[in-house]
Amino acid sequence: MGLDQVYKLVKFYSPNCAISVNHTIVYKEGERNAALPSTMTEDNKYYFQYFPSDFRLWDPKLITRYDKKQYLHKGQSYYLPYEHTICLSSRWNWFQKSTELPIRSVDELEELFYWSTDNDNCLVVNVPPDQTGRIREYEANAVIELGKRLGLKKASPCLKTVSLFRQKHP
Numbered sequence: 001m002g003l004d005q006v007y008k009l010v011k012f013y014s015p016n017c018a019i020s021v022n023h024t025i026v027y028k029e030g031e032r033n034a035a036l037p038s039t040m041t042e043d044n045k046y047y048f049q050y051f052p053s054d055f056r057l058w059d060p061k062l063i064t065r066y067d068k069k070q071y072l073h074k075g076q077s078y079y080l081p082y083e084h085t086i087c088l089s090s091r092w093n094w095f096q097k098s099t100e101l102p103i104r105s106v107d108e109l110e111e112l113f114y115w116s117t118d119n120d121n122c123l124v125v126n127v128p129p130d131q132t133g134r135i136r137e138y139e140a141n142a143v144i145e146l147g148k149r150l151g152l153k154k155a156s157p158c159l160k161t162v163s164l165f166r167q168k169h170p
Contacts, residue, residue, distance in 0.1 A: 007052050020083065021050040022057055025071055037063045037082065043070035044077050055122070057083040062112075067119050084116040087126045088139055098131065103139055109146045 003021065010017050023034035029047040037058050040046060051073045063082045070077045088109075089101040104112075109125065116123035127143055129135055 018054040020053045020055045024053045024056045037061045041066045043068040048073040055083045059085045082121040085124045106145045
């Protein structure tokens with residue numbers, strides 16, 4: 001089954017589900033040399049490696065502030081925002097080790113949030129469970145504190161928070 005078939009199937013059962021594959025964008029059409037996020041600063045210069053897609057990602061790299069969002073597939077231009085994916089720990093791991101890892105400070109997480117969402121992109125913070133399937137209390141508390149700082153409320157989009165940031169930091 002090809003990516004286009006998987007995409008259609010997922011959208012059939014869950015139309016609002018956002019779908020992507022790591023390293024979605026390449027330098028040349030038909031090649032597998034994935035474009036680095038730091039180079040994506042021109043519209044319609046790069047191509048889809050995996051199509052269709054709802055967003056770009058390259059874990060754990062961050063995009064530049066000058067990120068552009070128009071990418072080519074078979075001669076057509078498509079809008080594609082970027083998803084920044086980071087771990088709560090400053091080490092790159094999506095699963096919790098047997099020993100507790102230090103986590104990023106709430107100040108750093110807040111800065112990463114604003115950096116990531118400043119150009120209409122998004123941020124995903126991985127908060128991994130331990131071997132019992134539970135999230136450690138100190139990790140949960142950090143994410144809760146970040147949410148309070150950002151003024152996030154349950155079942156409410158954070159677009160207002162981003163807009164306020166842009167007004168303060170043009």
